[in-house]
Amino acid sequence: MEFTRTLGRSGIQVSALGFGCWAIGGEWQDRAGQPLGWGKVDDEESVRAVRRALDLGVTFFDTADVYGTGHSERVLGRALGSRRDDVVVATKWGNLFDPDTRTLTGTDDSPEHLCRALTASLRRLGTDHVDLYQLHLADADPDRAARLRDACEELVAEGLIRAYAWSTDDPARAAVFAEGPHCAAVQHALNVLDDAPELLSLCEKNDLASVNRSPLAMGLLTGKHRGGRSLEAGDIRNRPPAWLRGFGDGGGADPEWLARVDALRDILTSGGRTLAQGALAWLWARSPRTVPIPGFRSVAQAEENAGALAKGPLTERQMTEVERVLRREAAGAA
Numbered sequence: 506m507e508f509t510r511t512l513g514r515s516g517i518q519v520s521a522l523g524f525g526c527w528a529i530g531g532e533w534q535d536r537a538g539q540p541l542g543w544g545k546v547d548d549e550e551s552v553r554a555v556r557r558a559l560d561l562g563v564t565f566f567d568t569a570d571v572y573g574t575g576h577s578e579r580v581l582g583r584a585l586g587s588r589r590d591d592v593v594v595a596t597k598w599g600n601l602f603d604p605d606t607r608t609l610t611g612t613d614d615s616p617e618h619l620c621r622a623l624t625a626s627l628r629r630l631g632t633d634h635v636d637l638y639q640l641h642l643a644d645a646d647p648d649r650a651a652r653l654r655d656a657c658e659e660l661v662a663e664g665l666i667r668a669y670a671w672s673t674d675d676p677a678r679a680a681v682f683a684e685g686p687h688c689a690a691v692q693h694a695l696n697v698l699d700d701a702p703e704l705l706s707l708c709e710k711n712d713l714a715s716v717n718r719s720p721l722a723m724g725l726l727t728g729k730h731r732g733g734r735s736l737e738a739g740d741i742r743n744r745p746p747a748w749l750r751g752f753g754d755g756g757g758a759d760p761e762w763l764a765r766v767d768a769l770r771d772i773l774t775s776g777g778r779t780l781a782q783g784a785l786a787w788l789w790a791r792s793p794r795t796v797p798i799p800g801f802r803s804v805a806q807a808e809e810n811a812g813a814l815a816k817g818p819l820t821e822r823q824m825t826e827v828e829r830v831l832r833r834e835a836a837g838a839a
């Protein structure tokens with residue numbers, strides 16, 4: 506049986522797992538040279554991975570105009586091709602960038618930019634509408650964002666987008682968008698090492714989906730950073746900005762986060778799951794509104810992550826056990 510979820514009050518059905526397309530945008534940086542991508546990627550492998558995901562029943566893809574300064578949207582559009590209408594495409598706007606130098610150049614929270622950005626995303630994705638359009642400025646001014654919410658309502662009326670969301674970890678900001686009738690979701694960080702109870706309550710109260718970025722804690726929950734792992738120079742995790750959690754300067758994984766992954770390993774890998782699959786299973790059990798969107802850059806990762814769908818959520822008992830282990834770890838670390 507297919508494992509699906511609904512994008513809140515929009516009624517849009519998606520596979521319970523989405524695919525996050527940040528990494529497949531390839532390398533890009535800010536003006537100070539801070540890497541904002543995940544290092545080099547092979548576009549042909551990215552296309553194969555997206556198509557494999559489609560074959561395995563994944564019908565939800567999350568990207569942003571700024572990922573790889575337009576490259577992620579182009580690769581996703583190419584990979585979907587004639588299967589575009591079989592899936593739900595989410596993208597984001599709010600950042601300004603120079604594709605020639607692959608550089609983030611600023612932000613723009615005006616309604617005029619919203620319309621310009623949407624036109625450009627539609628062109629790169631090769632489509633005539635975006636299913637879920639998301640504000641990518643997590644800390645934007647709430648009053649200015651209210652104008653963007655109203656502008657999104659107009660775009661829904663014009664048929665250019667079907668629903669919209671704010672990508673923010675701040676419940677007060679998410680609540681501003683929730684007032685719009687066609688707001689369908691909040692995109693926010695959530696994983697077994699980094700819970701977000703307030704945002705989940707807000708989603709419950711307002712009938713919104715909780716689209717989960719960093720569901721694998723940017724790779725920490727796959728177990729491969731145990732024992733140290735060197736990351737490419739162009740990988741954001743190598744020089745993590747302040748908001749990136751779980752990695753220290755120089756790309757080393759935070760030992761406390763790694764200890765928690767180790768402590769959870771047995772529960773998450775029960776039922777024949779890999780660690781990554783267990784991390785996704787925790788998210789599905791956490792709330793019926795969650796839709797994790799793990800990143801990927803290979804067919805193997807696509808297969809493993811999509812394979813989690815067949816195994817479903819953790820049981821209530823396992824969730825209680827996870828809580829107990831995390832409480833014990835927190836007490837030990839204090």
Ligand SMILES: NC(=O)c1ccc[n+]([C@@H]2O[C@H](COP(=O)([O-])OP(=O)(O)OC[C@H]3O[C@@H](n4cnc5c(N)ncnc54)[C@H](OP(=O)(O)O)[C@@H]3O)[C@@H](O)[C@H]2O)c1
Pocket residue numbers: 524525526527528543567568641672692717718719720721722723724725727729781798799800801802805806807809810
């Ligand atoms: N709105 C925002 O501001 C925002 C911010 C962050 C992310 N997002 C969205 O959320 C998506 C996912 O979050 P995230 O990028 O933070 O990271 P994540 O999903 O927590 O971790 C993804 C990374 O884990 C590794 N990985 C994935 N599957 C694996 C597997 N089966 N086995 C081993 N390693 C695996 C890959 O990295 P390596 O192979 O390089 O180790 C992959 O790039 C993004 O793609 C993006 O769409 C949005």
